[in-house]
Amino acid sequence: MTVLEQGQIQIHTENIFPIIKKAVYSGHEVFLRELVSNGVDAISKRRMAAMAGDCSEGTEGIIAIRIDREAKTLTISDNGIGMTADEVKRYINQVAFSSAEDFLEKYKSESDAIIGHFGLGFYSSFMVASRVELVSLSARPGAEAVRWSCDGSPNFSLEGAERTEPGTDVVLHLMEEELEYIEPSRIRTLITTYCDFLPVAVQLDGETVNKREAPWRKSPRDLSDDDYINLYRYLYPFQGDPLLWVHLNTDYPYNLQGILYFPRITGRADWEKGEIRLYCNQVFVSDSIKEVVPRYLLPLRGVIDSPDIPLNVSRSALQTDRRVRSIGGFVAKKVGDRLKELHRDEPGRYAEIWDSLAPFIKIGAMEDEKFAEQVADLILYGTTAAAAEPPEDGEEATGLDPVATDGRTYTTLAGYRGRLAGDNADRILYCTDEAGQAGALALWKGQGAEVLLADTLIDSQFIPWLEARHGDLRFQRVDAELDASLHEPESELADAEGKDSGEKLRDLFKAALDDDKITIQVQSLKGEGSPAALILLPEQMRRLNDMGALMEQRLPGLPDHHVLLVNRRHPLVEGLLKLSAGAVITGSDTTSPSRQLAEDLSRHIYEVARLAVGGLEPNQLAGFQQRSSDLMGQLMQRGL
Ligand SMILES: Nc1ncnc2c1ncn2[C@@H]1O[C@H](COP(=O)(O)OP(=O)(O)OP(=O)(O)O)[C@@H](O)[C@H]1O
Numbered sequence: 187m188t189v190l191e192q193g194q195i196q197i198h199t200e201n202i203f204p205i206i207k208k209a210v211y212s213g214h215e216v217f218l219r220e221l222v223s224n225g226v227d228a229i230s231k232r233r234m235a236a237m238a239g240d241c242s243e244g245t246e247g248i249i250a251i252r253i254d255r256e257a258k259t260l261t262i263s264d265n266g267i268g269m270t271a272d273e274v275k276r277y278i279n280q281v282a283f284s285s286a287e288d289f290l291e292k293y294k295s296e297s298d299a300i301i302g303h304f305g306l307g308f309y310s311s312f313m314v315a316s317r318v319e320l321v322s323l324s325a326r327p328g329a330e331a332v333r334w335s336c337d338g339s340p341n342f343s344l345e346g347a348e349r350t351e352p353g354t355d356v357v358l359h360l361m362e363e364e365l366e367y368i369e370p371s372r373i374r375t376l377i378t379t380y381c382d383f384l385p386v387a388v389q390l391d392g393e394t395v396n397k398r399e400a401p402w403r404k405s406p407r408d409l410s411d412d413d414y415i416n417l418y419r420y421l422y423p424f425q426g427d428p429l430l431w432v433h434l435n436t437d438y439p440y441n442l443q444g445i446l447y448f449p450r451i452t453g454r455a456d457w458e459k460g461e462i463r464l465y466c467n468q469v470f471v472s473d474s475i476k477e478v479v480p481r482y483l484l485p486l487r488g489v490i491d492s493p494d495i496p497l498n499v500s501r502s503a504l505q506t507d508r509r510v511r512s513i514g515g516f517v518a519k520k521v522g523d524r525l526k527e528l529h530r531d532e533p534g535r536y537a538e539i540w541d542s543l544a545p546f547i548k549i550g551a552m553e554d555e556k557f558a559e560q561v562a563d564l565i566l567y568g569t570t571a572a573a574a575e576p577p578e579d580g581e582e583a584t585g586l587d588p589v590a591t592d593g594r595t596y597t598t599l600a601g602y603r604g605r606l607a608g609d610n611a612d613r614i615l616y617c618t619d620e621a622g623q624a625g626a627l628a629l630w631k632g633q634g635a636e637v638l639l640a641d642t643l644i645d646s647q648f649i650p651w652l653e654a655r656h657g658d659l660r661f662q663r664v665d666a667e668l669d670a671s672l673h674e675p676e677s678e679l680a681d682a683e684g685k686d687s688g689e690k691l692r693d694l695f696k697a698a699l700d701d702d703k704i705t706i707q708v709q710s711l712k713g714e715g716s717p718a719a720l721i722l723l724p725e726q727m728r729r730l731n732d733m734g735a736l737m738e739q740r741l742p743g744l745p746d747h748h749v750l751l752v753n754r755r756h757p758l759v760e761g762l763l764k765l766s767a768g769a770v771i772t773g774s775d776t777t778s779p780s781r782q783l784a785e786d787l788s789r790h791i792y793e794v795a796r797l798a799v800g801g802l803e804p805n806q807l808a809g810f811q812q813r814s815s816d817l818m819g820q821l822m823q824r825g826l
Pocket residue numbers: 220224225228264266267268269277278281282283285305306307308309354
C-alpha cells in the first residue's frame with residue numbers, strides 16, 4: 187500500500203494523549219458515545235449531501251460495532267459521508283486535535299468536573315486505545331479510500347486503503363488495562379446508556395441494540411398517554427407510574443425538547459440528587475443535572491434534550507450561565523402551566539394527586555416569586571367543609587371547590603375566603619394536628635366554622651410564608667383562643683364572699699396546679715360533647731415557643747406558658763364545684779378530704795387535657811396512670 191503521507195500533527199502539547207488520559211481519569215467509556223455520535227453526524231451529512239446531488243444516497247444509515255477478541259480491537263463503522271485524504275488531514279489532524287488542546291486548556295482551569303466530559307470528540311478514542319486506525323471512503327464521486335493511523339504520539343501516517351462502500355471505520359487497538367471494552371455485555375450497556383435514543387440503528391455484531399425512537403422529539407399530538415407512561419417505565423423501572431407529565435418543546439430563544447414527569451412520591455423526595463436525564467441531540471449526557479432546573483423541581487424525572495446547554499464548561503459555570511438560568515425559568519413556567527391546566531380541567535384528579543404535588547408547589551412558591559404567582563390559586567388545603575356538589579350531568583365541573591377525594595376534601599385559599607362571612611372575613615382558621623388539636627377543632631366545627639388542615643411537615647414553614655404574603659389576613663390556629671361564638675356569655679351572681687363560680691374554679695385549679703406559668707380561664711363552652719378542659723396556646727406564646735424550638739433544633743412540644751380553659755358546663759366540672767363548695771360549707775380547711783379530692787380531680791382534668799395535646803412526656807405517663815387509678819378508687823369508695 188502506498189504511503190500517502192507521514193507527518194507530525196501540529197499541536198502544542200508534545201504528547202497530548204497521556205495528559206488527556208490522566209485528566210479525564212474517570213469515565214473513559216464516553217469514547218463510544220463520541221465515536222457513535224460522529225458516525226450519526228456523518229450519516230446525516232451524507233443524507234444532506236445526497237439531497238443536494240453531491241454524492242450517492244446509499245442505504246439506510248447504520249452504525250456497526252464489531253469486537254475482535256483475538257486482535258483486541260473494537261471497530262466502530264458507519265456508512266456516512268466518509269472523508270477524503272485531505273479531509274482526514276483537515277478534520278482529524280487539525281479540528282479534532284485542536285479541540286483536544288482546547289479541552290485540556292479548559293479542563294486545567296476548571297476545578298469541578300465538566301459534565302459527562304462532553305465534546306471530547308474523536309481523540310477520546312485515545313483514552314482506551316494505544317493505536318487508532320481510521321479507514322474512510324468519501325461518498326463524493328471519484329474518492330479513494332484512505333487509512334490514517336496514529337499511536338497517540340503526534341506522529342501519524344496516512345496511506346491508501348481498501349474500502350468499497352462510502353463510510354468510515356474507526357479501529358481501536360485497546361490498551362491492556364482497557365480490555366473491559368472487548369466484552370459484548372459492556373458495549374451493549376454503553377449503547378443502551380448513551381445511544382439508546384439516537385435515530386440511527388446501532389448494531390453490535392450484527393444485532394441492533396438501541397431503541398431509536400425518542401418520544402420527546404415527537405409532537406404531543408402524536409403521543410398517547412401510554413407512550414408517555416411507557417417511556418417513564420423504561421427510564422425508571424419499578425418506580426410506579428408517574429402522576430403527571432409536561433412535554434417541553436421550544437426552538438426559540440433556545441432549542442429544547444423534553445418530557446418531565448411528576449413521580450409518585452412515597453416517603454421523602456430527594457431534593458439533592460436530581461434525576462432528570464440530560465441529552466444533547468438524543469445522545470445521553472448525564473443523569474443528574476442539578477444545575478439546569480430550579481432546586482424545587484429536582485425530584486421531577488424525565489428527559490431534557492437541548493444542544494444549547496453548554497456542556498463543555500464546569501458545573502459551577504453552568505449554574506451561573508444566563509441561558510441556563512433562562513432555561514430553568516422556562517421549565518418552571520411550563521410546569522406551572524401544566525398544573526394550572528390540570529387544576530382547571532380535572533379538579534378531582536388534581537385534588538387526588540395533591541399530596542404528591544404539594545411539596546414541589548409549596549417549596550417552589552416559597553423559593554421562586556414568579557412560580558409563586560403562577561401557582562397562587564393552585565395550592566390546596568384540606569378542609570373541614572363539605573364538598574361542593576358536582577353538576578348533575580356527571581361531567582367534571584371546572585372551578586369545583588371544595589373538592590372531595592377518597593381521603594380528604596380540599597379547597598383553595600380563595601375558595602375558603604369566599605365562604606367567610608361578616609366579622610371574620612379576614613380570619614383563616616387552621617389546624618396543624620387533627621389529633622393533638624381535636625378538642626379545639628371539634629368546638630369550631632360544632633359552631634359551623636370551616637377549618638383548614640395544614641398538617642404536613644412543610645406547612646410549619648409554609649403557613650408563616652403565607653401569612654407574610656397575605657398581610658391583610660389573620661391566621662389563627664384552632665387552639666389559639668376561642669372567640670365569643672364558642673362559649674355562652676358569662677352572667678353570674680357572686681356568693682357571700684363576692685366570688686362567682688368562675689373565680690372559685692380558678693382558685694381551685696390554681697391551688698391544685700400551683701404553677702404560675704399556667705393561666706386558668708373558665709368558660710361555658712357550647713356544644714354537647716365539649717370537653718371538661720382544653721389546653722390553649724395563644725398565638726404569640728406558641729410562636730415564640732416554635733421559634734425557640736427551631737433555633738435549638740428540637741420539636742416544639744408544649745410550652746411551659748399555656749392556658750387551661752376549664753369548661754364550667756361540663757358535668758365533671760359542675761361536680762367539682764359542688765365538691766369544693768361542700769368542703770367550704772362543712773367548714774373544712776384546705777387539708778380536708780373533700781378539698782383534697784377536689785384538687786386531685788382538678789389536677790387530673792388538667793393532665794387529661796394535656797394528654798390530649800400530646801403534652802405529657804413519656805416519663806410523666808406512669809405517674810398519670812397511678813393518679814388516675816387512685817382517684818377512681820377514691821371516687822368508688824365515696825359512691826359505695
Ligand atoms: N465517522 C466520521 N465520518 C466522517 N467525518 C468524521 C467522522 N468522525 C470525525 N469526522 C470529522 O472529524 C471532525 C472532528 O471530529 P471530532 O469528533 O473531534 O469533533 P466534532 O465531531 O466536530 O465535535 P465534537 O467535539 O462535538 O465531537 C468532525 O467534525 C468531522 O468532520
